[in-house]
Amino acid sequence: MKQLGISIFLLLAVSGTQAQTYFSTHEFSINGFRNPSVGAEYRYKHVSVHAGYYPTAFKSGENTGFIKTGFTTWFLSVGKRTNPSSFYAGASYLRGLDRDYKDKNALGIETGFRWMVWKGLNLRIGVIAVAATGESLKINPTPGISYSFFIK
Template sequence: MKSLTVFILLLCAFYSVNGQSSSSNYTQKMPFPARELSFNGFRNPSIGLEYRYKRFSMHGGYYPTIISTSENGKGETTSFLRAGVSYFFLPIYSPTHAPSSFYLSASYVRGLDQEWKAKNGLLAEIGFKWVVWKGLNLRLGVAMLSGNGSKVKINPTPGISYSIYLK
């Protein structure tokens, strides 16, 4: 958790130095694409699809995470169906591709197994979406999962996706 906090602070510092620059590299900034469709291949926001319009997105899919431990102390994967919305802010502009940015997300989850089987929950998340190259994206976030009768769980939420920009 400490390393994620340091990472986020470093990104904020980078943004404050480079995001406001008037150098020629940043005069032709790529804005958020008007419309984007992402194919999410690993966990964040889910293994599924995400549609973004400017700074807002909707997502849905399968979400596996380790939130419980077995009797022998090993983590067990709990599976969910996840659907929600995200808001992207503090963009770090690039002259060649869509900007990387921080995001906030709120989702409804429905448990598929373990102690969450057939239970509903809410998942709130904050993180950073890094546009590595063209449509390749990496995400790192922290999520808080809560549900009726269950303890609140805090988990890291890494992800990888590929986006296509729609006209």
Template structure:
């Protein structure tokens, strides 16, 4: 029901021809893609930092994480009309476990989601990540995030 109300109000901005800026630097403050930095040029980005996740309640697993993402379907959904488009992304990353059963283990991380620009450079991300490490079962987790971006 909510979809039927909100879609007509936002469809012109969702299907607009929003364009990516040439370059962007993001300071990622929480989890997605990692606590660290991300640099985007065109529709591709690279990132690196510290990644934390909870496969079990009250147990935090930590990784160093480095990877790349592809951005697509930009749309103008921010509240301030800054021209910084929100967009979907697909990513692949390498993780190196820091603690618990993943300590010193390499992991492949595949993720997808949506980055929504709220106001100026402030943005929220919501996605899902699949984590694969030798000797461990595959894991699937939600990946919320908050970042601030600078465009040039």
């Protein structure tokens, strides 16, 4: 399962480099909700790195917290604006903070779409698969809201 997810991610990363014509060179984002995490992200052309706190609900009414860090590749930009909306795929390391995942390492593979709403304000909708030893594979939606600063 992990090898399949990593293979798909690498395939998307390679395909993203070919169609990459409309992304700004540098971007710094403050992420205010869940996707990729409550934290910060830095993007260079079509690849970004992120780190922060990731809350999710594997069971209704029961939040589980993680520290999350990883990278994302951006591809298939929509429109010809300087900062277009686009699709993304990413892989992350998660460290559980509580509940069944306390002190456990996990792998997250996610994909989705980022809509550039207005100037730097953007919304994301995606899905993540979380895998950890001793736990069943969990698949959850990953909504997000961020504000991005574009550096030339």
